[in-house]
Amino acid sequence: MSGLASSAGVMSVAELVGRAVAKLGADRAFGVVGSGNFDVTNALVEAGVPFTAARHEGGAATMADAHARTTGRVAVVTLHQGCGLTNALTGIAEAAKSRTPVLVLAADVAGYQVRSNFRVDADALVAAVGAVPERLHSPASAVDDVVRAWRTASEQRRTVVLSMPLDVQAAPAPEGAAARVEALVPPPAAVPARPAQSAVDALAAALRDAQRPVLLAGRGARGHGEVLRALGEASGALLATTAVAKGLFTGDDFDLGICGGFASDLTAELVAGADLVVALGASLTQWTTRHGRLLPDGVRVVQVDREVEQLGVQRAIDLPVLGDVGETAAAVLSALRAAPRTGLGYRTAEVRAAIAERARWADVPVLDEVTQDDDGHARIDPRVLSRELDRRLPLERVLATDSGNFMGYPSAYLSVPDEQGFCFTQSFQCVGLGLATLVGAALASPDRLPVLGTGDGGFLMGASELETVVRLGIGAVIVIYDDAAYGAEVHHFGPAGADTTQVRFPDIDLAALARGAGAEAHVVRSVADLKVLDDWLAGPRDVPLVLDAKVAEDGGSWWLAEAFRAH
Missing domain, CATH: 3.40.50.1220 (TPP-binding domain)
Structure with a gap:
């Protein structure tokens, strides 16, 4: 579709949409660019909106979610039609469940392409996960459609998906539409409701x-x-x-x-x-x-x-x-x-x-710092690890977490300076959102040290975005609470005698994987091993530090027992 209208020197609706979103106040966009969202993404960039290219659409949606949570402002996602939207759905669902103000610009097939392999019922998919479906209905209504979608996201704090049919995107902008876009300004903030x-x-x-x-x-x-x-x-x-x-x-x-x-x-x-x-x-x-x-x-x-x-x-x-x-x-x-x-x-x-x-878990004494696994290898107590991280990391931090048995340790043990210092994308309790959450929160907090607590399962599930962290030069500390398992299931079903073979995995060197992506990375088995963190903090912090912390089994974390009461 790229450039069909603009190639003749006439602004296309896709370009009109990108400019309109920029004028309404977008200050950051995320996405994976394909043919269906190529023009609208370039229009955003040309209008001055910084764009972060993710490695997966789900990551892009979660980056936008985290950025919007941290700043309190609408973040933008751009997606290819069909598979681009379906890839992003979990991230969209998390944002929708959290009432995060996100505007998703999702390409869609032309109305006449009824047999297209890219055709999905976008509106039904979007509504099914709790987001608000909107649509570019025609070139004539395009500006109004964008404004309506933006205001819903910003004023109602909703996640909105604006479907953009390819034929509407490629059409020339109507006469006078460009002038209307130039006159757009960010909507005023809503007046807070006073109680009776x-x-x-x-x-x-x-x-x-x-x-x-x-x-x-x-x-x-x-x-x-x-x-x-x-x-x-x-x-x-x-x-x-x-x-x-x-x-x-x-x-x-x-x-x-x-x-x-x-x-x-x-x-x-x-x-x-x-x-x-x-x-x-x-x-x-x-x-x-x-x-x-x-x-x-x-x-x-x-x-x-x-x-x-x-x-x-x-x-x-x-x-x-x-x-x-x-x-x-x-x-x-x-x-x-x-x-x-x-x-x-x-x-x-x-x-x-x-x-x-x-009152703080980090103040509760812990005894045995290191245990041995069945192979005789040392493993650090996750409580001790978390306490030491809190002590060594500067307080001016923005903390993100993934999901899993480990999650309570960074969430409860690591302090943050204020509410903008904690980004918790866990309304959907999805494993694998951590690295993408880190990217969005880090870009929203450039003066703070980004820190991620993740499990080995979440790290591997979202590993594509480690390259994004490295490429963007984000000096983050990424801590993997590595028990070589989906620990939540091990500790929930194991005590009843269930076979947990299917949720246990080989103990692999995740630090080596991270080094392959360009990060500095080390295995941590004891408090003494955390000297590498001290050294990294004293250095330029120009690449992320990944700590593959081989943690001892905890018998099921205290918070997990509470969570499983509803199962």
């Missing part, structure tokens, strides 16, 4: 009455850490987050860290002991509540969300508050300052001391 005064008064009263309140911040609370810290202080509440908001309260004396499956024993104890839990932009999923056990009978539950359909979606709540988290917190804080509560609430000296000593 009656809801503010009710929440303030609940916080005054509570003896052991907890503020639980989720995805919708990102960006509102300052006012929530102040609200916690005024209300005597402890602070906790869901996994996707990890880092929101870093450094606060009353920060419990992540609530749910990743929680430390102390965090779980204190949350379960609350008499009031205020969920702020958190939907209280089974993972956050440990299947309801962290919200026992008798606790009063308030949920604050800007979308009415999210209120009470996971469990019954006592007080629904419809409104933006930041606006709600500010209004309730004002009410509490006007009529303060009495007493310390949950913020006693005893609780403060316990949090300082035991």
